[in-house]
Amino acid sequence: MLLELTPENAGEWLVARGLPEPRSVTALAGGVSNRVLRAETSAGNLVLKQALGRLRVEQPWFSDPRRIWREAEAIRRLGPHLPAGSLPGVLCEDSENCAYAMTAAPPESETWKARLMAGEARPEIAARIGEMLALMIAVSWHSRQWETAFGDQTFFDQLRLDPYYRTAAARHPDLASQFERLMRQSAGRRVSLVHGDWSPKNFLVWEDNVMAIDFEVVHYGDPAFDAAFLLNHLALKSFFQPRHKTRYRQAAACFWQALRAGLPAGADWLEEATLAHLGALMLARIDGKSPVEYLDQEARSGVRKFARVLMRMPAAGILEVFDRI
Numbered sequence: 001m002l003l004e005l006t007p008e009n010a011g012e013w014l015v016a017r018g019l020p021e022p023r024s025v026t027a028l029a030g031g032v033s034n035r036v037l038r039a040e041t042s043a044g045n046l047v048l049k050q051a052l053g054r055l056r057v058e059q060p061w062f063s064d065p066r067r068i069w070r071e072a073e074a075i076r077r078l079g080p081h082l083p084a085g086s087l088p089g090v091l092c093e094d095s096e097n098c099a100y101a102m103t104a105a106p107p108e109s110e111t112w113k114a115r116l117m118a119g120e121a122r123p124e125i126a127a128r129i130g131e132m133l134a135l136m137i138a139v140s141w142h143s144r145q146w147e148t149a150f151g152d153q154t155f156f157d158q159l160r161l162d163p164y165y166r167t168a169a170a171r172h173p174d175l176a177s178q179f180e181r182l183m184r185q186s187a188g189r190r191v192s193l194v195h196g197d198w199s200p201k202n203f204l205v206w207e208d209n210v211m212a213i214d215f216e217v218v219h220y221g222d223p224a225f226d227a228a229f230l231l232n233h234l235a236l237k238s239f240f241q242p243r244h245k246t247r248y249r250q251a252a253a254c255f256w257q258a259l260r261a262g263l264p265a266g267a268d269w270l271e272e273a274t275l276a277h278l279g280a281l282m283l284a285r286i287d288g289k290s291p292v293e294y295l296d297q298e299a300r301s302g303v304r305k306f307a308r309v310l311m312r313m314p315a316a317g318i319l320e321v322f323d324r325i
Contacts, residue, residue: 002065003097005050010037017092019046019101033159033216034068038104045107046091050099051216065098067155071215072100074150074193081139085209086132105204105211112210113200116237116251117294119244126251127258128210129203129230133195134262137223140193141264147190150220156196159217160225163289165280171287178311182280189222189273198226200233224270227259228277231318235282236292238325239299239306249322256318271318278321279310 005013007025015021022039028047029036037048051065072090079087088102112125140146161183169179195202196217204211234252238245263270285292286304295303306325315321 002050005035005037005048005097005099007037010039010048013048013094013099014039014041014046014101017094017101019043019091022046034214039101045104046101047088047104048099048101050097064155064158067159067216068098068100069093069095070150070155070218072102074215074218075102077146077149078136078139078193082132082135082212085211087212106206109204109206109209109211111201112203112205113233115205116200116234116248117240119241119247121234121244121247121251123250123254124208125203125205125210126255128208129198129212130255130258131262132210132212133198133223133226133230134259136195137192137267138262138264140220141267142191146193147220150193150218151190153187153219153221156194156217156219156221160196164284165288167288168280168284168286172283172308175283175308175311179280182276186222186225186273186277189224190220191267192220192223194219194221194223195226196229198229200230222273223267224273224277227256227270227274228281230255231274231321232278232281232285235278235321235325236285236295236303238322239303240294242325245322245325249319252322253319272314274318275314275321279307279314282307282310 003009007027010025011022020041020043022041025037025039027036028038033052035050035052039046039048049068051068072093075087076090079089088104091101091103093100112129115121165179165183169176195212195215196219197214202212202214204213231252234248238248282303286300286307310321310324315324
C-alpha cells in the first residue's frame with residue numbers, strides 16, 4: 001500500500017532522502033491525476049509529486065501510478081537538450097510510493113493557463129513553447145534509444161486515448177469510425193517523444209521564462225498530438241472569451257511558426273496530422289471523461305457543433321481553424 005504524502009509527513013519523507021527539512025509544506029492543485037506538495041526549505045523551494053491510481057473525476061478513471069517513474073526519467077533525459085530552466089530538476093525518487101521531488105519554479109511564476117484566462121497571450125511565450133516542443137521532437141526524431149526507453153504507450157492509452165477519444169466516440173457513434181481511423185493512423189506515426197499533455201496549465205511562466213512540467217503521459221509516438229493539444233486549448237479559450245480571439249489566434253500563429261521552424265527534415269506531414277487531431281480533441285474536451293471546466297452550457301454546445309464540423313471538414317491550415325470560430 002502506498003504511503004500517501006501529506007503536508008504532515010512530507011518533512012520526514014524529504015529528510016529520509018537526504019534533503020533539507022522544510023520550514024513549511026502546502027498542498028497544491030495537482031490536477032486530476034496527482035498529489036502535489038510545495039515545500040519551503042533552507043535550500044530553496046521544492047515540489048513533491050505523487051501519482052494517483054484513481055483520478056479525481058466524476059466517472060471511473062484509473063491509471064497505473066508507476067507512470068511517474070517514466071515522468072522523472074523523461075525530465076532527466078531531456079534536461080540537457082532544452083534551454084536552461086525549461087524543466088525542473090529531479091532531486092530524488094521513491095519508486096515504492098510512486099513519488100519524486102523536484103526543483104520548483106520561482107514563487108512569482110504562474111501557469112500560462114492563468115494568463116490566457118485573463119486575456120493575456122504574449123506571442124513570445126507562445127513561440128517559446130513552440131520552440132521547446134520542436135527541440136523535444138528533434139532530439140528524439142527516429143531515435144531507437146528514445147523509442148526503447150519510452151515506446152510503451154500504456155499510460156497514453158489509459159490517460160488520453162480511452163478517456164478522450166474512445167469516450168467521445170461512444171457519445172458520438174456517427175463519428176466512431178473516424179475516431180478509430182485517427183487512432184490507427186496516429187499509432188503508425190512513432191517518430192519522436194510526445195509529452196502527451198502539452199497544455200497551458202503545464203507551463204509555468206515568469207518574466208520571459210517558461211518551464212514545462214507534468215510529463216506523466218510521456219511516450220514515443222505521434223508529435224502531432226502535442227501540437228494539436230496546445231492549439232485545442234487556444235481554440236477553446238476563443239469560445240470562452242470571444243473578445244480576445246484575435247490574441248489567441250496570434251498566439252497560435254506564433255506557436256505554430258516556432259514549432260515548424262525547428263522541426264527536422266521529413267516532418268512535412270505534421271500540419272495535416274495536427275488538424276486531424278484538433279477537431280477530435282475539441283470534441284473530447286466536451287464529451288470525454290475530462291470535460292473542460294470553464295465553459296458554460298451555451299459555449300459547450302457551440303464547441304460541440306464546431307468540433308463535429310471540423311472533424312468532417314478539416315481546415316486547410318492551422319489559422320483557418322481560428323478564422324472559422
